[in-house]
Amino acid sequence: MASARWPCLILALLSGVAVSGFPRRLGRLLGKRSLPEGVVDGIEVYGTKVHCKVTSRFAHNVITTRAVNHADTAKEVSFNVELPKTAFITNFTLTIDGVTYPGNVKEKEVAKKQYEKAVSQGKTAGLVKASGRKLEKFTVSVNVAAGSKVTFELTYEELLKRHKGKYEMYLKVQPKQLVKHFEITADIFEPQGISTLDAEASFITNDLLSSALTKSFSGKKGHVSFKPSLDQQRSCPTCTDSLLKGDFIITYDVNRESPANVQIVNGYFVHFFAPQGLPVVPKNVVFVIDVSGSMHGRKMEQTKDALLKILEDVKEDDYLNFILFSGGVTTWKDTLVQATPENIQEARKFVMNIRDQGMTNINDALLKGISMLNKAREEYRVLERSTSIVIMLTDGDANVGESRPEKIQENVRNAIGGKFPLYNLGFGNNLNYNFLERMALENHGLARRIYEDSDANVQLQGFYEEVANPLLTDVEVEYPENAILDLTQNSYQHFYDGSEIVVAGRLADEDMNSFKADVKGHGAINDLTFTEELDMKEMEKALKERDYIFGNYIERLWAYLTIEQLLEKCKNAHGEEKENLTAQTLDLSLKYHFVTPLTSMVVTKPEDNENKTAIADKPGEGGHSFSDPLHGLPDQLPASPDTLLRGWGPPLHHPSSREGRCHLLQHRR
Numbered sequence: 001m002a003s004a005r006w007p008c009l010i011l012a013l014l015s016g017v018a019v020s021g022f023p024r025r026l027g028r029l030l031g032k033r034s035l036p037e038g039v040v041d042g043i044e045v046y047g048t049k050v051h052c053k054v055t056s057r058f059a060h061n062v063i064t065t066r067a068v069n070h071a072d073t074a075k076e077v078s079f080n081v082e083l084p085k086t087a088f089i090t091n092f093t094l095t096i097d098g099v100t101y102p103g104n105v106k107e108k109e110v111a112k113k114q115y116e117k118a119v120s121q122g123k124t125a126g127l128v129k130a131s132g133r134k135l136e137k138f139t140v141s142v143n144v145a146a147g148s149k150v151t152f153e154l155t156y157e158e159l160l161k162r163h164k165g166k167y168e169m170y171l172k173v174q175p176k177q178l179v180k181h182f183e184i185t186a187d188i189f190e191p192q193g194i195s196t197l198d199a200e201a202s203f204i205t206n207d208l209l210s211s212a213l214t215k216s217f218s219g220k221k222g223h224v225s226f227k228p229s230l231d232q233q234r235s236c237p238t239c240t241d242s243l244l245k246g247d248f249i250i251t252y253d254v255n256r257e258s259p260a261n262v263q264i265v266n267g268y269f270v271h272f273f274a275p276q277g278l279p280v281v282p283k284n285v286v287f288v289i290d291v292s293g294s295m296h297g298r299k300m301e302q303t304k305d306a307l308l309k310i311l312e313d314v315k316e317d318d319y320l321n322f323i324l325f326s327g328g329v330t331t332w333k334d335t336l337v338q339a340t341p342e343n344i345q346e347a348r349k350f351v352m353n354i355r356d357q358g359m360t361n362i363n364d365a366l367l368k369g370i371s372m373l374n375k376a377r378e379e380y381r382v383l384e385r386s387t388s389i390v391i392m393l394t395d396g397d398a399n400v401g402e403s404r405p406e407k408i409q410e411n412v413r414n415a416i417g418g419k420f421p422l423y424n425l426g427f428g429n430n431l432n433y434n435f436l437e438r439m440a441l442e443n444h445g446l447a448r449r450i451y452e453d454s455d456a457n458v459q460l461q462g463f464y465e466e467v468a469n470p471l472l473t474d475v476e477v478e479y480p481e482n483a484i485l486d487l488t489q490n491s492y493q494h495f496y497d498g499s500e501i502v503v504a505g506r507l508a509d510e511d512m513n514s515f516k517a518d519v520k521g522h523g524a525i526n527d528l529t530f531t532e533e534l535d536m537k538e539m540e541k542a543l544k545e546r547d548y549i550f551g552n553y554i555e556r557l558w559a560y561l562t563i564e565q566l567l568e569k570c571k572n573a574h575g576e577e578k579e580n581l582t583a584q585t586l587d588l589s590l591k592y593h594f595v596t597p598l599t600s601m602v603v604t605k606p607e608d609n610e611n612k613t614a615i616a617d618k619p620g621e622g623g624h625s626f627s628d629p630l631h632g633l634p635d636q637l638p639a640s641p642d643t644l645l646r647g648w649g650p651p652l653h654h655p656s657s658r659e660g661r662c663h664l665l666q667h668r669r
C-alpha cells in the first residue's frame with residue numbers, strides 16, 4: 001500500500017483476572033480466615049505487571065499476572081487482556097505450582113486438530129476474542145486447585161507507527177480486584193534520542209497520578225513507571241467500585257535533526273524516514289459522501305459537523321469538491337474549485353443543507369469523483385505540483401446501480417489508474433468493510449472504520465488531519481543494487497506530515513563497510529533527494545547500549561512489517577498468487593512465533609489425566625474475516641468495547657464478510 005500508514009498507532013492492553021461467582025465485597029465478608037486484602041471468592045491476585053520494552057519503535061510487551069487460590073476447593077481463574085489490533089501475540093505460558101506449560105505457535109489447521117481432539121475428550125479451555133475500537137480481547141481460564149498458585153504470562157509485539165507527530169502506547173488498565181503489586185513499566189530506547197515523553201491516565205486525579213507515576217527521559221532512554229498502591233487503587237475517584245479503570249497513555253517522539261535514520265543489527269536494517277519543515281504540497285480533494293437514508297439522524301449530523309470543521313482547515317492553495325450519493329449522485333460544483341474564502345463560505349452553506357435520502361450508489365459516486373480529479377489534473381487550473389486524494393465515507397453496502405463489489409472495484413481501479421490514493425471510511429458496522437478495505441488498498445490508500453459513537457465527528461476530522469498535509473509525493477526509497485534482500489515496501493504515493501515511512505530488509509553482505517540509501521520524492525517546490533550514508537563501525541558504536549536492546553529486534557521488526565504487508569497484499573490476491581503469499585506469510589509467522597491470521601497459539605495443560613487445550617487466534621477488523629471458522633465465532637461482531645463477547649456464541653452471519661479472507665483452510669503443506 002502507499003503513502004504513510006496510519007493504522008491506529010496504538011498499543012493497548014488491559015490486564016486483570018476475573019473471578020466468577022461472588023461479588024467482591026461479599027466474597028471478602030465471607031472469607032473465613034483472615035485473608036489478605038483483595039481476595040475475591042478465595043482468589044487473590046497478588047501481582048499484575050506489564051512491562052513494555054520499546055527499541056526503535058518496536059515494542060515487546062510482557063503481561064504477567066499471578067494469583068493464588070486460598071479457597072478449600074478448586075476454582076476457575078480467568079486471565080483477560082486486551083491487545084492492540086495491530087499487535088501479534090508471540091508467547092503465552094501458564095505456570096501452575098511451579099510447572100510451566102508453554103504456548104506453541106502452530107498453523108491454524110494443525111491447531112484446529114489439536115483443539116478438536118481436546119474437545120472430543122470433553123475438555124475445553126476456551127479462548128475468546130472480540131474486538132473493540134483499538135483492542136482485541138484475549139481470555140483464558142484454568143482450574144486452580146485449592147492452595148495452588150497460577151501465573152499467566154503473555155507476550156506481544158508491535159511496531160509503533162507515528163501518527164500526528166508521535167508514537168502512542170495506549171494501555172487500558174482494568175484489574176477486576178485490588179492487586180497488591182500492580183505495576184506498569186515502559187523502557188524506551190531510541191537511537192535518535194527522545195524529544196518528548198508523556199504519560200497520562202484518564203482515571204485518577206493528578207495528585208494521585210503524580211504520586212504513583214514516574215516518568216523521565218534523557219538522551220536515548222525513556223522510562224515510565226506506574227505503581228498504584230492498594231490505597232491508591234481504592235481511592236480512584238472516577239472508578240466504579242473504587243478500582244482502577246481507564247486508559248493509561250504513553251506518548252513520545254524522537255529527535256529529527258536528520259530526515260532519516262538507519263539502524264543495522266545482525267545483518268538486518270531498518271530505515272526510518274520523516275523529514276521536517278518541508279512546505280505542504282497543495283492538494284485536490286474530492287469528498288464522496290453517502291447521504292442515503294441510513295445516514296439519517298446523528299450520523300448525518302456528525303458528518304456535517306466534521307465537514308464544517310474540515311472546511312476550516314482547508315488551505316487556500318487546495319482545490320475541493322463534494323459529491324453526495326444516495327440512489328443518484330449530486331455534486332456541489334461541476335469541477336473542483338479553489339478553497340478561496342468565498343468558496344469555503346459557499347461550501348459551508350452547501351454542507352449545512354445536506355439532507356439524507358434513498359439508496360446507496362457507491363459506483364457512480366466514486367467514478368464521478370475520480371473523473372473530476374482526472375479532469376482537474378489535465379487542466380490548467382490546478383497547480384502543477386499538486387496532488388489528488390479521494391475520501392469516501394459510506395455507512396452501507398452499494399445497493400443501486402452497479403452493486404457487485406468486484407465490478408465496482410474493477411471500475412474504480414481502472415478509473416484511478418494508480419494516479420492517486422482512495423481512502424474509504426466505513427461508518428458503523430452495517431457494511432462490507434473488507435470490500436472497502438480491498439478497494440482502498442489496491443488504490444494506494446487505506447480504509448478506516450468510523451465507530452458509531454458520540455465522537456464520530458472527531459474521528460472523521462482526525463482522519464482528515466492525517467492526510468491534510470502531504471509533504472512529498474511519489475516517494476521512492478532506493479538502495480544500491482544487489483545490496484539488499486527481502487526488502488519491505490519501498491515506494492509510497494504520499495508522505496504526510498506527522499507520519500513516518502519505515503523500510504526494512506536484510507543485507508546481502510553482512511561485512512559491508514558502509515550503507516547508503518536515497519529517498520526521492522516530489523516536494524511542493526522541487527524534486528528532492530535525501531541521501532543517508534553511514535559507516536558500519538560508527539553504527540555499531542551507536543548501538544552499544546546492549547541492555548536496552550533485545551538483540552534481534554530489527555530482524556523481528558522486519559518480520560512484523562513483512563507479514564503485515566503480505567497480509568495486506570493477500571486481500572486482493574487470487575489463485576496461485578494468493579497461495580504463494582499465504583505460504584510466505586505462514587512460514588514467517590511460524591518462524592518468528594507470531595499469532596497472525598494464519599496461525600494459532602496452542603497451550604496444552606494436562607489436567608485430570610487428560611489434556612486441556614487453549615488456542616489463541618487473531619481476528620481481523622473486516623468483520624472478523626480472519627477469525628477461524630472452527631470455533632463458530634461470529635464473523636461480524638459489534639465493534640464496541642462494551643459488547644465484548646464471552647463464550648462460544650452462535651455464528652452471526654454477515655453476507656459478505658467472508659470474502660477476501662486469507663486463511664489457509666484449503667492450503668496443504
Ligand SMILES: *[C@@H]1O[C@H](CO)[C@@H](O)[C@H](O)[C@H]1NC(C)=O
Pocket residue numbers: 091092093102153593
Ligand atoms: C516464552 O516464555 C517463556 C517464559 O518466559 C520462555 O521460557 C520461553 O523461552 C518463551 N518462548 C519464546 C519462543 O520466546
Ligand SMILES: *[C@@H]1O[C@H](CO)[C@@H](O)[C@H](O)[C@H]1NC(C)=O
Pocket residue numbers: 580583584
Ligand atoms: C512464490 O513465487 C515466487 C516466484 O513468483 C517463487 O520464487 C517462490 O518460491 C514462491 N514462494 C512460495 C513459498 O511458493
Ligand SMILES: *[C@@H]1O[C@H](CO)[C@@H](O)[C@H](O)[C@H]1NC(C)=O
Pocket residue numbers: 604606609610611
Ligand atoms: C497430552 O499431551 C501430551 C503432550 O502433548 C501427550 O503426550 C499425551 O498423549 C496427551 N494426553 C492425552 C490424554 O491426550
